[in-house]
Amino acid sequence: MRGGRGVHLAAPAIPLELGAPTTAAGEAATDDAPREDPFGLDPELRRRVLPAARFLHDRYWRIEVTGIRHVPTSGPALLVANHSGAIPFDGAMIVTSVELRCQRTLRFLYDRFVENLAPVATFYDKMGGAVATRENAVARLKAGELLLVFPEGVPGVAKSFGDRYRLRSFSPGFARLALALDVPIVPVAVVGAEEIYPVVGRAEGVGRLLGVPYVPVTPFFPLLGVLGALPLPTKWFIRFGKPIRLEAQEVEARWQRARQEATRVRRTIQEMVVRLKRRRRSVFFG
DSSP states (O other): OOOSTTOOOOSOOOOOOOOOOBOTTSOBOOTTSOOOOTTOOOHHHHHHHHHHHHHIIIIISOOEEEOGGGSOSSSOEEEEEOOOSSSOHHHHHHHHHHHHHHOOOEEEEEOGGGGGSHHHHHHHHHTTEEESOHHHHHHHHHTTOEEEEOTTOHHHHTOOGGGTTOOOOOOTHHHHHHHHHTOOEEEEEEESGGGSSOOOEEEHHHHHHHTSSOEEEOSSTTTTTTGGGSOOOOOOEEEEOOOBOOOOOOHHHHHHHHHHHHHHHHHHHHHHHHHHHHHOSSTTTO
């Protein structure tokens, strides 16, 4: 679940009209009829996947979640998180944390390269995702949804083991959105995901053949084959920080401020990550 290279959201916004749900015959859906999600989410698939996600959340990674009260109970908000782990389990676990505790659907943006992997893109869409474009982000926020983005993009998830928990630069796309739509930013810090796949190298040539930025090389993969692809059962912490509301600005000033605000949010999340790291006693037992 990636937000592109720094959640690249620079395309012009497309106005969205959300009318009443309709049936296949084109008639307005009744209150008793199931309402089709305007963005393609499949509630039944989410229900089937939730037990597996909950096992990973509660039992495998034993995630301790704090600050969930900072996630708005209604209305739109941008959840902005650090990214890591070679494979984006961090996004899945943040979504699961919000689902279990807030009973709200957390939408997310994923990198454009995922469109090269049609089955994965279809699955992400049905789980509440969308390719990272400005129009997709605007549509979901205007519909009053929570939206998860990873402004580090691929460089964040591809960090080497030696660079773990050192956040990459944040693209200002999310800050532009927050300023333009006047929505709060909820900073999210994740600790534990960096060690599930200790990345020691990146096979970029193989990745290009597969239509992805790279294939991660770890001490166990590809040496141990499928077994080496299993994530390690590290101990995780997820912290939701106090919402940040950016002051409205004139359009010209807004774009000038976006990068500055993105840097400020990055610094906030980096400090949250450092504090969470100090809390754990070991990588596997917390």
